[in-house]
Amino acid sequence: MKSLLVVAHGSRREESNREVRELVGQLRALENRYERIDCAFLELAEPSIPDGLRALIAAGCDDVVVLPYFLSAGRHVAADIPGEIDSVRTEHPAVSIRLAPYLGAAPGxxxxxxxxxxxxx
Amino acid sequence: MKSLLVVAHGSRREESNREVRELVGQLRALENRYERIDCAFLELAEPSIPDGLRALIAAGCDDVVVLPYFLSAGRHVAADIPGEIDSVRTEHPAVSIRLAPYLGAAPGxxxxxxxxxxxxx
Incomplete structure (x- = not known):
């Protein structure tokens, strides 16, 4: 079962986090190749990346794509997000968790x- | 003379600022309706937004579009960038400075x- 986790930084402003949740709603309407599309946040909002991954895995997803909703390839994209993913990979070695390139790298x-x-x- | 100023947050990591400069180079290659396309930074990198605007105006631009390279409509997009623009509008009342919607609001x-x-x- 294939799923997509859109990962944003997270903000103290709930409106910014809501923008991400609404975007995920738009993506669900557009995209039918993933049985589930959720979002998670690196910090300041819930769910965390490990919790978001665990929820997908608990729902039966065994092939998860993580997509960083970030504009630049800073520490968060290069180190923090891969680190969070690795911790869940260790817990669930049978689940495929793949990292997509961050949004800012998109040719479009x-x-x-x-x-x-x-x-x- | 029409011009475009892409405004990013700016980072302590020079690589992130360079990503923005490279993006502006790609935009120049794609877009021929603006005689000049530059970038500026809200903080942590040069030029500042007022300095970026002043450079365009000094080069003869009298119609400037400012485009926030931001994903969410936080304080920076809602208040800080418009405030920086207003300070230069006061200096140069004959120049048209228009604000485009931030990147995260794009329908695409x-x-x-x-x-x-x-x-x-």
């Missing part, structure tokens, strides 16, 4: 900036 | 997440 970003610039008021 | 984000998930290793 310049095109998206272009369309946002067109929307300037 | 869910589709971009979908393609990043496909690239998981």
């Amino acid at each position: 970003i310049p095109e998206l900036l272009r369309s946002q610039a067109d929307a300037a008021q | 984000i869910p589709e971009l997440l979908r393609s990043q998930a496909d690239a998981a290793q």
